[in-house]
Amino acid sequence: MKAHIAVLPGDGIGPEVTAEAVRALRALEKRHGHTFTLTELPFGGAAIDLTGNPLPEPTLETCLRADAVLLGAIGGPKWSAPEAKVRPEQGLLGLRRALGVYANLRPVKVHPALLGASSLKSEVLQGVDLIFVRELTGGIYFGEKRREADSATDVCTYTVAEIERIVRCAARLAQQRRRKLVSIDKSNVLETSRLWRQVTSRVMREEFPDVSLEHMLVDAAAMHLIRRPRDFDVLVTENMFGDILTDEASMLAGSLGLLPSASLGEGTRGLYEPIHGSAPDIAGRGIANPYGTLLSAALLLRHSLGLTAEADALEAAVSAAISAGALTPDVAGAAAAGAVSTREAAEAVLARL
Ligand code: IPM
Ligand code: MN
Numbered sequence: 001m002k003a004h005i006a007v008l009p010g011d012g013i014g015p016e017v018t019a020e021a022v023r024a025l026r027a028l029e030k031r032h033g034h035t036f037t038l039t040e041l042p043f044g045g046a047a048i049d050l051t052g053n054p055l056p057e058p059t060l061e062t063c064l065r066a067d068a069v070l071l072g073a074i075g076g077p078k079w080s081a082p083e084a085k086v087r088p089e090q091g092l093l094g095l096r097r098a099l100g101v102y103a104n105l106r107p108v109k110v111h112p113a114l115l116g117a118s119s120l121k122s123e124v125l126q127g128v129d130l131i132f133v134r135e136l137t138g139g140i141y142f143g144e145k146r147r148e149a150d151s152a153t154d155v156c157t158y159t160v161a162e163i164e165r166i167v168r169c170a171a172r173l174a175q176q177r178r179r180k181l182v183s184i185d186k187s188n189v190l191e192t193s194r195l196w197r198q199v200t201s202r203v204m205r206e207e208f209p210d211v212s213l214e215h216m217l218v219d220a221a222a223m224h225l226i227r228r229p230r231d232f233d234v235l236v237t238e239n240m241f242g243d244i245l246t247d248e249a250s251m252l253a254g255s256l257g258l259l260p261s262a263s264l265g266e267g268t269r270g271l272y273e274p275i276h277g278s279a280p281d282i283a284g285r286g287i288a289n290p291y292g293t294l295l296s297a298a299l300l301l302r303h304s305l306g307l308t309a310e311a312d313a314l315e316a317a318v319s320a321a322i323s324a325g326a327l328t329p330d331v332a333g334a335a336a337a338g339a340v341s342t343r344e345a346a347e348a349v350l351a352r353l
Pocket of ligand 2: 211243244275
């Protein structure tokens with residue numbers, strides 16, 4: 001098949017990890033006889049340095065015309081002074097909004113070979129297989145922001161339609177899995193959460209009677225996630241709770257560097273990025289974990305290009321590389337002395353494709 005993929009390496013370790021995902025895509029393209037057009041574009045802090053804009057018009061236009069967008073990471077100390085008028089994160093939020101990718105899927109699966117990499121006990125982690133569906137284009141991230149001399153304001157708004165569509169997305173996913181949905185909110189305090197809970201209850205009752213629904217307050221969810229993570233199947237929540245809880249959940253897998261994500265809207269076009277940030281502290285050292293980005297490329301193949309066999313092959317190759325002990329320092333743990341580089345980890349995957 002022919003496909004056009006926009007590639008946005010971004011900042012920090014972004015270029016290092018996307019380069020490896022691009023190599024994997026090229027290898028699959030060759031092996032399976034596809035034609036992938038990959039267009040690399042400036043984005044985030046790198047684009048601010050070049051053009052003054054974190055999401056330059058040509059980058060946005062190309063993303064809108066592409067079948068899928070593969071993104072590394074953005075941000076860094078250079079652009080994050082509280083006084084800064086232009087920030088890399090504005091580019092990311094603008095891109096998510098412009099692409100209409102309101103559903104952010106963040107799967108968390110514990111690899112048996114990495115049970116020791118987590119700071120949690122392995123008997124708690126064994127068999128964990130859950131997926132977060134984070135609302136991505138609404139809530140406090142996108143509400144009005146105001147700064148006065150002695151105060152600051154961030155508005156959080158959700159509409160019924162925004163809640164309905166994300167709940168439907170999560171419920172459909174649950175139907176293909178263990179039919180268990182947990183909806184996370186703070187309805188004892190927030191009005192948006194009370195609306196969230198009411199809409200979720202109604203949609204599930206009327207449209208998904210075959211999926212069990214449990215409501216959970218976000219503080220309790222943060223606790224249950226590390227107390228009994230195996231009990232979760234699909235979790236749906238609003239933008240900011242999802243941001244925070246998925247960083248927490250990454251510790252179930254062993255490292256923030258392992259988790260991929262797919263951001264989807266109404267069509268098949270999607271935005272794919274590891275959930276980690278630009279990690280400026282390790283940028284340029286060749287030790288970043290490429291697996292979160294490689295697994296994001298697998299999600300891209302599956303969800304935007306419909307290439308199931310290729311996606312399965314890439315995921316299996318990552319899993320086999322992990323089993324074989326190709327681990328970057330973030331997951332190498334006690335074996336840190338034997339840790340591999342970003343390139344070596346990706347090579348171990350390519351060798352198994
Ligand atoms: C993420 C990131 C972003 C977010 C930042 C970089 C704006 O933390 O994708 O989880 O908060 O959504
Ligand atoms: Mn985050």
